[in-house]
Amino acid sequence: MLKISNLQVAYGGIEAVKGIDLEVPEGKIVTLIGANGAGKSTTLRAIVNLVKSKAGSITYHGDELLGLDTTKVVDKGITLVPEGRHVFPDLTVLENLKIGAYMRKDNLDEDIQRIYGLFPRLEERSWQHAGTLSGGEQQMLAVGRAMMSRPKLLMMDEPSLGLAPLIVQGIFDIIETLNKEGMTILLIEQNANMALRVADYAYVLETGKITKEGSGKELLADESIKEAYLGKSHRNK
Amino acid sequence: AGCSGGTTTSSEDSDVIKIGVFEPLTGANAAGGELEVEGVELANQLRPEVLGKKVELVIADNKSDKAEATTAAARLIEKDKVVAILGSWGSSLSIAAGDVVKTNQIPAVALSATNPQVTAGNDYYFRVCFLDPFQGTVMANYAYKNLNAKKVAIIQEVSNDYSVGLAKFFTDSFVQLSGDPNAIVATGNYNTNDQDFNGILTNIKASNPDVIFAPGNFTESALIIKQARALGITAPFIGGDTWETNEFITVGGADVEGAVMSTFFDDTNPLTEAGKTFVAEYKKTYPDRDNIAAVTALGYDGYMMTLDAIERAGSADPVAIRDALAKTADFEGATGMITIDENGDATKNEAIIKTVKDGIFTYLDSVTID
Amino acid sequence: MKETQNNIGAYLKLHWKTAVFLVVLLIGIGLADNFVDSYVRRLLNLCAIYVIVSLAMNLVNGFTGQFSLGQAGFMAIGAYTVAVFTVPIESRAAIFYLEPMVPFLANIELPFIVALILGGLASAVAAFFIGSPCLRLRGDYLAIATLGFSEIIRIIFTNTQSITNGALGIKSIPTISSLWWTYGIAIIIIIATILLINSTYGRAFKSIREDEIAAEAMGVALFKTKMTSFLIGAFFTGIGGGLFAALLGTVDPKQFYFILTYNFLLIIVLGGMGSISGTIIASFVVTLGQEALRFLDEPMAFGLDLPIFRPGLRMVVFSFLLMVIVLFYRKGLMGTNELTWDFIAEKYRVIKKKLSKKKTSTEGGGN
Amino acid sequence: MSLLRTENVIMQFGGVVAVNDLNIDIKKGELAALIGPNGAGKTTAFNVITGVYTPTNGKVFFTPTDKTDNAAEIDITGKKPDKIAGLGIARTFQNIRLFKELTVLENVLVATHVNANYSFLSAILRAPKAKKGERQAKADCEFLLERLGLIDLKNEKASSLPYGQQRHLEIARALATKPQLLLLDEPAAGMNPQETDELTALIFKLKTDFDLTIFMIEHHMDLVMEISDHIYVLDFGCTIAKGTPDEVQNDPKVIEAYLGVDADVED
Amino acid sequence: MTMETFLQQLINGLSVGSLYALIAIGYTMVYGILRLINFAHGDIFMMAAYFTYFGIAVFVLPWYVTFIITIGLTMLLGVTIERVAYRPLREAPKTSLLISAIGVSFLLENVATYLFSGKPQAFPEFPLMTTPFFIGGLSFQPVSIVIPIVAFVLMSALLFIINKTKVGMAMRAVAVDYDTAKLMGIKINGVISSTFAIGSALAAVGAILWCMKYPSVLPLMGVVPGLKCFIAAVIGGIGNVKGAVLGGLILGFSEVLMVAFFPALTGYRDAIAFVILIIILLFLPNGLLGKKHVEKV
Ligand SMILES: Nc1ncnc2c1ncn2[C@@H]1O[C@H](COP(=O)(O)OP(=O)(O)OP(=O)(O)O)[C@@H](O)[C@H]1O
Ligand SMILES: Nc1ncnc2c1ncn2[C@@H]1O[C@H](COP(=O)(O)OP(=O)(O)OP(=O)(O)O)[C@@H](O)[C@H]1O
Numbered sequence A: 001m002l003k004i005s006n007l008q009v010a011y012g013g014i015e016a017v018k019g020i021d022l023e024v025p026e027g028k029i030v031t032l033i034g035a036n037g038a039g040k041s042t043t044l045r046a047i048v049n050l051v052k053s054k055a056g057s058i059t060y061h062g063d064e065l066l067g068l069d070t071t072k073v074v075d076k077g078i079t080l081v082p083e084g085r086h087v088f089p090d091l092t093v094l095e096n097l098k099i100g101a102y103m104r105k106d107n108l109d110e111d112i113q114r115i116y117g118l119f120p121r122l123e124e125r126s127w128q129h130a131g132t133l134s135g136g137e138q139q140m141l142a143v144g145r146a147m148m149s150r151p152k153l154l155m156m157d158e159p160s161l162g163l164a165p166l167i168v169q170g171i172f173d174i175i176e177t178l179n180k181e182g183m184t185i186l187l188i189e190q191n192a193n194m195a196l197r198v199a200d201y202a203y204v205l206e207t208g209k210i211t212k213e214g215s216g217k218e219l220l221a222d223e224s225i226k227e228a229y230l231g232k233s234h235r236n237k
Numbered sequence B: 001a002g003c004s005g006g007t008t009t010s011s012e013d014s015d016v017i018k019i020g021v022f023e024p025l026t027g028a029n030a031a032g033g034e035l036e037v038e039g040v041e042l043a044n045q046l047r048p049e050v051l052g053k054k055v056e057l058v059i060a061d062n063k064s065d066k067a068e069a070t071t072a073a074a075r076l077i078e079k080d081k082v083v084a085i086l087g088s089w090g091s092s093l094s095i096a097a098g099d100v101v102k103t104n105q106i107p108a109v110a111l112s113a114t115n116p117q118v119t120a121g122n123d124y125y126f127r128v129c130f131l132d133p134f135q136g137t138v139m140a141n142y143a144y145k146n147l148n149a150k151k152v153a154i155i156q157e158v159s160n161d162y163s164v165g166l167a168k169f170f171t172d173s174f175v176q177l178s179g180d181p182n183a184i185v186a187t188g189n190y191n192t193n194d195q196d197f198n199g200i201l202t203n204i205k206a207s208n209p210d211v212i213f214a215p216g217n218f219t220e221s222a223l224i225i226k227q228a229r230a231l232g233i234t235a236p237f238i239g240g241d242t243w244e245t246n247e248f249i250t251v252g253g254a255d256v257e258g259a260v261m262s263t264f265f266d267d268t269n270p271l272t273e274a275g276k277t278f279v280a281e282y283k284k285t286y287p288d289r290d291n292i293a294a295v296t297a298l299g300y301d302g303y304m305m306t307l308d309a310i311e312r313a314g315s316a317d318p319v320a321i322r323d324a325l326a327k328t329a330d331f332e333g334a335t336g337m338i339t340i341d342e343n344g345d346a347t348k349n350e351a352i353i354k355t356v357k358d359g360i361f362t363y364l365d366s367v368t369i370d
Numbered sequence C: 001m002k003e004t005q006n007n008i009g010a011y012l013k014l015h016w017k018t019a020v021f022l023v024v025l026l027i028g029i030g031l032a033d034n035f036v037d038s039y040v041r042r043l044l045n046l047c048a049i050y051v052i053v054s055l056a057m058n059l060v061n062g063f064t065g066q067f068s069l070g071q072a073g074f075m076a077i078g079a080y081t082v083a084v085f086t087v088p089i090e091s092r093a094a095i096f097y098l099e100p101m102v103p104f105l106a107n108i109e110l111p112f113i114v115a116l117i118l119g120g121l122a123s124a125v126a127a128f129f130i131g132s133p134c135l136r137l138r139g140d141y142l143a144i145a146t147l148g149f150s151e152i153i154r155i156i157f158t159n160t161q162s163i164t165n166g167a168l169g170i171k172s173i174p175t176i177s178s179l180w181w182t183y184g185i186a187i188i189i190i191i192a193t194i195l196l197i198n199s200t201y202g203r204a205f206k207s208i209r210e211d212e213i214a215a216e217a218m219g220v221a222l223f224k225t226k227m228t229s230f231l232i233g234a235f236f237t238g239i240g241g242g243l244f245a246a247l248l249g250t251v252d253p254k255q256f257y258f259i260l261t262y263n264f265l266l267i268i269v270l271g272g273m274g275s276i277s278g279t280i281i282a283s284f285v286v287t288l289g290q291e292a293l294r295f296l297d298e299p300m301a302f303g304l305d306l307p308i309f310r311p312g313l314r315m316v317v318f319s320f321l322l323m324v325i326v327l328f329y330r331k332g333l334m335g336t337n338e339l340t341w342d343f344i345a346e347k348y349r350v351i352k353k354k355l356s357k358k359k360t361s362t363e364g365g366g367n
Numbered sequence D: 001m002s003l004l005r006t007e008n009v010i011m012q013f014g015g016v017v018a019v020n021d022l023n024i025d026i027k028k029g030e031l032a033a034l035i036g037p038n039g040a041g042k043t044t045a046f047n048v049i050t051g052v053y054t055p056t057n058g059k060v061f062f063t064p065t066d067k068t069d070n071a072a073e074i075d076i077t078g079k080k081p082d083k084i085a086g087l088g089i090a091r092t093f094q095n096i097r098l099f100k101e102l103t104v105l106e107n108v109l110v111a112t113h114v115n116a117n118y119s120f121l122s123a124i125l126r127a128p129k130a131k132k133g134e135r136q137a138k139a140d141c142e143f144l145l146e147r148l149g150l151i152d153l154k155n156e157k158a159s160s161l162p163y164g165q166q167r168h169l170e171i172a173r174a175l176a177t178k179p180q181l182l183l184l185d186e187p188a189a190g191m192n193p194q195e196t197d198e199l200t201a202l203i204f205k206l207k208t209d210f211d212l213t214i215f216m217i218e219h220h221m222d223l224v225m226e227i228s229d230h231i232y233v234l235d236f237g238c239t240i241a242k243g244t245p246d247e248v249q250n251d252p253k254v255i256e257a258y259l260g261v262d263a264d265v266e267d
Numbered sequence E: 001m002t003m004e005t006f007l008q009q010l011i012n013g014l015s016v017g018s019l020y021a022l023i024a025i026g027y028t029m030v031y032g033i034l035r036l037i038n039f040a041h042g043d044i045f046m047m048a049a050y051f052t053y054f055g056i057a058v059f060v061l062p063w064y065v066t067f068i069i070t071i072g073l074t075m076l077l078g079v080t081i082e083r084v085a086y087r088p089l090r091e092a093p094k095t096s097l098l099i100s101a102i103g104v105s106f107l108l109e110n111v112a113t114y115l116f117s118g119k120p121q122a123f124p125e126f127p128l129m130t131t132p133f134f135i136g137g138l139s140f141q142p143v144s145i146v147i148p149i150v151a152f153v154l155m156s157a158l159l160f161i162i163n164k165t166k167v168g169m170a171m172r173a174v175a176v177d178y179d180t181a182k183l184m185g186i187k188i189n190g191v192i193s194s195t196f197a198i199g200s201a202l203a204a205v206g207a208i209l210w211c212m213k214y215p216s217v218l219p220l221m222g223v224v225p226g227l228k229c230f231i232a233a234v235i236g237g238i239g240n241v242k243g244a245v246l247g248g249l250i251l252g253f254s255e256v257l258m259v260a261f262f263p264a265l266t267g268y269r270d271a272i273a274f275v276i277l278i279i280i281l282l283f284l285p286n287g288l289l290g291k292k293h294v295e296k297v
C-alpha cells in the first residue's frame, strides 16, 4: 500500500533520515521503533510532506507522494497523529473532532459517538477548550480527531506518550480494533514491548538508517533488541 | 575637510552663485513647500544672473520635520556652499534651521513664515511676509468692523504653532477692540490630521457665536466648515493665509463659499508694478492655473530681494549679503513694498482680504493697520 | 598594589586588541572633532545619538524580548527636560511669548549634564508608570500600549503650553557640537550594555525572552527583571533624547511623532535583534544611508532627467529596504552574534577559504 | 521532618476541580511519586506547589533548611514562582521548556541567578564580589553539566540537542538553583525502556549526591515502583491512595482507576 | 449643557463610534486568525479611499461600479500583502511578522505620498448621504445612520462565518497551528488569504463610508484611525468580533463626550483612546469580551 524507498531527509545540515526503505502492506500494522532522535518522526512527517525530502520516493498505491501538498496527501486517505498531540487549543473538544473530518461531507454524529464511547473523558469535556485539557486527555483527543477522517492509512507518532498505563492499554486495544476493521496502521512507539506485540511487521531505526526488520514476534525475541529497547526487566528474563 | 573630491570651493569664487531653497517637499507641509518653490523658480527664470554670475538654485527637502530640517540646512551650507537660503514654509522648520544659519553666518530669508520667533534674536534670518500679530489684528478688525461681530468662537489647531499663535493674537486684539473680556464665547482645539470635528462644533453651536475664527491647516479647516454647515451652523468662518490653496476649495466644495481669509497677495489686484510682472510671468508659465497662491508670490519676492541684496553688496560673501539684506528699504516686491526693520522683518501695513466666491478666491478688501 | 598591576597587565594581555582598538577609536574621534565641517559633524553626532537610542531599544526588544515601541515618547521626555532646564533664563520670555512659562520653572537653569541626567531619570519614571500595567501583559499589547504612550506624551507636550511652549516648541537651547559629548556618552553606554548583557542580570533578560514560564520557575523574578530592562532602556533613550535636543537646539512635539520610532526599529532589525555590535553598525548605516539616499529626491539624479526622481522616492526606497531586510535577511547583519575578534577571525578564515577555492577552481578551469 | 506539606489544597478552573482536597506530606530526603490517570491533576498539583497557580483553597507549606541548619516552616501559598524557586523548590516541565536560543551552559547559568548575592550595579561594574560570584556560578554549572553528561555540548544551542539530552539539561538547570526539593514532571516521557532504566539510575544517584528530596510524576510504573519511597495516587483530583509502592500497587482502587486489571508491570 | 446639545453629541458619538467599529472588525478578524497586529490595516483603508477617489473623480465611473471595483482591488491588495510580506514569515518568530507589518504600513504610506503627493484630494460628494435633515434642532446626516446599520450587518455576517461555517472553524484552527491544520486537510494558504480578503473588504467598506462623512483623502489618513481602531479592538477583546464593535462604540462615545463635557480638554482628544486602553488593560488584560488566554504549563 505504502512503499518508501531510499528516503533521505535533512534539516539544514543535519541528516535525520539517511536513505531508508520501508513497506506498509494493506490491512497490516507496521511499527517503527528506535531510540530518541533516530528519525522516526521525521519519516512520518516526510510522508505527509510536512518536511521536504531530499531524495527517494514514497508511493501510495503506486502514486508518488513526494512533493505533493500535505492536504493532497491527506485527501488520499492518509492521516497522521502528530507527535506531541497538537490539538487546537482554542477550539472545543467537539470542534476538534469535527475539524478532523474537515474533508468529509457526510454526517459525523455516528463517528463522534463512537469516539465518545472509546474515550468517555472526551464526552465529559466536549465543551472545554482543548488547550486546557491534561496531557493525556489531549492525546486521546488527537487520536479521536485522526479517526474522524476515516483514514485508510493511519499513522501514529507515539500515541502512548504520557498516558497512564490503563489508557495505554486502551490505545493499543483501539489500534487493534481499527486494524481489524480494515484500517492500515503505521505506528511509532517508544513502548517497543507493546508495539511489537500488536505489530505484524516492524522496523528498527537507528540514527537515520534501518538496522533491523522482521515480524513483531521475531524482533521481540531478538536479543539485541531486548538489550537496546526493552529495558532491564526483559533482559533479566 | 570631509567633502568628497576635495576641490569644492565656496561658490563666491566660482562663476556660479548658489542659493539654497529650503522647503518641505514631502510630509505634512509639502503642498505649501511646492508652491513656494514655484515662486522661487519663476523668479530665477526671470532673473538668472547677478554680478555677472549665474545663479544656481539648490533645492533641499526638509521633509516637514525639524530634525531633517537642521541637517538639510547644514547640508546646503557645508556641502553645497550656498551663499544664502530661502524658506521654509512652516515657521517651526525655519526656527529649527535658525541656529544653523546663525552659527554658519549664512543669511536666510523666510518667505511665508509668519511666526515672530523666526527672526527674533537671529541676525541672519529675514522675511518678506507679514507677521502673525499683524495678521491676527487684521482679522480681528475685519470681524469686528466689517462683520459687526460681538461674539466669536475660535477653533485652533493646537499642534500647529501658526494656528495657536494666530488665535492668540486674534483673541487679544478682538477683546481689546470690543472691550468685552468675554467676547470669545467658545474655544475648540484639534490636532493636525483630525477628521471629526462634530464634537467641538456642537459645543460651538450651543454658544451661538456671530463669527468663527478657525486659522489652521487648509484640509482640516475645510472639513470643519463642511461639518459645521451639516450641523446647521450658519455663522461665517474666517481664517488666515493658509486657507488660500486649491485643496481648501476642492475639499470644502460648496460649503466653503463665503469663507473669508487674510493673505499677502492678490493676483487680480497686484499692489505694485513688480506684482504685475510676476502675474504676467506666472500666467505664461502656468497657463492653465486659475489663481496664484500668495506664497508663490512671496517665494518670488524672497528671491528677488536676495538678489537685490547681493547686487548692493557687490559680492557673494554671505556676511556682506546679510548686511545688505538688513538695509533693504522700499524694495518693490510683488506683494508690496518691503522695508526690513531692526528685527529682520518686512514692515508691511497692508493685508488683503479674500473670500471664496463661486469656487474661486476672490478679492474682497484690503485692510491697513497702523 | 602589585596585585592590581598584575591584574591590569593580565587584562591587557588578554584584551590587547580591544585596548588598541579603543585607543585608535578615541584618536579618531579626536581628529574628527577638530577637522570635519559642521555638516559632517552633525551627521556623526546624529549617528552617536542613534546608537544610544537603538541600543536601548535593542536591550528591551532584542535581549529581553519585550516588544516596546515607545522610543519617540522617551526621547521626547529627555529632550524636553534638557530644553526646559537649559534654555537661558533671559531668552525664555521671548520664547514663551504666547503664554509665559510657569513661575516655578521659569527661573531654574541647570548645567547641561545635570539636565541630561534628569531627562534620563524623568523618562525612566515615565517608563515605570507605563511599565507597571503593561509589562504584565502579552507581548503585542505592550507594543501597542507603548506606541500609545509615546503618542500621549506628544499630545501632552502639545497641550501644556506653559511648560513646553506647546506647538511653538522651544528654541535657543544651548547646543553641543563637540563630538565628545555624544561619542563619550555613547561609548559609556555601549560598555555598560556589554557588561550588563554578559552578567547574570543579562542572562536573566535573555531567559525571559526565551521562555517566561521557565525563567520564572528557575527563580528569575519576571516583573522585576522586565522592569529593570525597561527602565534602563528608557533611561538611555531619555539621555539620547536630551542629546538630540542639544544637537538641534530646538524641540517641538512634532519631532516626536511615533514614526521616529520606526527609524530605530529599522536599525535594530538591520543590525540583528540581540546584537550590540550589529546595532552600532546599523545605526551608522541607516543614519548615513538616509542622508546618502537624498539624491533620490532630487530631479536630475545621475544627471538624468527621469520623472521617477522626485521628492518622496527616498522614503519609498527606505521603507522598501526595511521590507527586504525583514523578508530576506531576517537575522539582520549580525543575528545574535557579536563582532568579536574571534568572529572576525572566523569570517576571515571563511572568506579566505572561499577565495582560495575559487582560485583553484578557476585554475582548474584554465587547464 | 516534613519538607513539603499541603493542607486541603483545592484548585478549580471554572467548573473543573483539577485538584480536590490534596494533603501531601513529603519528608526530607525521601523520594515521593505522584501517579494517576491522565487529567487527574498531577501537573496542576505541581503548578500549585511552584506558584504557577494560586490554589482556590488550602495552603502549601515548605520547610527549607537555611545556611545555619535552621529549618522553619514557611507558608508559600500564592507566592510567586521565582520566590519559591529561591526558597529551594525547583522543577522540570512535562513539555520541555528550555531557553532554546541560549547555549547549554547559559541555560544552566540562568538558574544560578536566583542565588546571585551581588547587586545590579556591582554586576555591571564587575566588582570583585560579582566576579567571584560569576566564577563560582560557572564552576558550579560546569560541574552539573559534567554530572549529567552534557559538558561536551556546553556551547551548543539548547534547541539543537536531541530530545533525551534536552530532558537531562532540564534536570541540570533545575539543580543549578540549588534546590532542596526537586519536582520532576514525567522525566521519562518519550524514552524507551532502556533509556528509562538509565534515567532511573541517574535520578537515584543525583538524589544521594545532592542531598535532595524528590517529588516525581511518572507513568512508567517500573521506574516509579523501583525507586520511590512513597506514592500518592490521584484520580479526578482526589487522593485515592497513598503509601509504599507495595501498598499502592495492590490497592484495588488504584488498579481499577490507573494500573488496569491486567497491568503486569513486570511483564 | 442643553438637552439638545447633549443629544446631538450622542448622535455624533454613535456615528464616529460605528465607523471605528467597522474598521476594528477588520483588525480583530486578522488578529484572530493570524495572531498578527496588521499594522497595515489603516493603510489598506487609505488605499481603498484612493481607489474610490480615482474611480469616481478621475475615471468618472458610476459610484456603484466604483464601489465594487474598490472592494475588489482592496481585497486584492490585502491578499497580495499577505502573500508577499507575511507568508514568507510563517515559520519566523512573531516579532519578525510584526516588524514586517510595520514595514508594509510604512511602505504604503510612503508609496502613496510619492504617487499621489502629500496633498489632500477631495472625495466626491454624495449629497444623498450627506445632506443633513433636521429634527427639532438636531441634525442628522443620512450617512451617520447608514454607518451603524452597515456595521451591525457586517458584524453579524462575520460572526456567522466564523462560528457557524466550516471555513470559520478552519480559520480558528489555522490560527494556532499551521502544520496540524494541514494534516486535517485544510488548505491553510487559502484560509489565510480569505481572511485577508474579508478583512480588507471591511476596510474598503469602512473607507467608503468614512470618506462620505469626512471627504478628504490623504496618504496619512489611515494612521490615526488605524491606531484608534486597533485600540478599539483591544478594548473589546482582540479576536472577538462583538468586542471590536463594542470597543469602537465605547471609543467613539468617550471621545465625543469628553469634548462635550470638558471643552477645555479638546486638545487631548486623541489621547483618550490610549488612556482608556491602558486603564482597560490594567483591569481586564484581555479586554471587555476577550477570553482569558491560558497557557497550560
Ligand atoms: N526541526 C528540526 N530542526 C533541526 N533538527 C531537527 C528538527 N526536527 C528533528 N531534528 C533532528 O532530526 C533528528 C531526527 O529527529 P526525529 O524527531 O525524527 O526523531 P525521532 O526518532 O522521532 O525521536 P523521538 O523518539 O525523540 O521522537 C534528530 O537528531 C533531531 O534532533
Ligand atoms: N488552566 C486550566 N484551565 C482549565 N482546566 C485546566 C487547566 N489546567 C488543567 N486543567 C484541567 O485540570 C485537569 C488536571 O490537569 P493536569 O494537567 O493536572 O493533569 P495531569 O494529572 O498532569 O495529567 P497528565 O498525566 O495527562 O499530564 C484536567 O482535566 C485539565 O483539563
Ligand SMILES: [Mg+2]
Residues within 6 Å of the ligand: A040, A041, A042, A083, A157
Ligand atoms: Mg519522534
Ligand SMILES: [Mg+2]
Residues within 6 Å of the ligand: A134, A135, D042, D043, D044, D094
Ligand atoms: Mg501532567
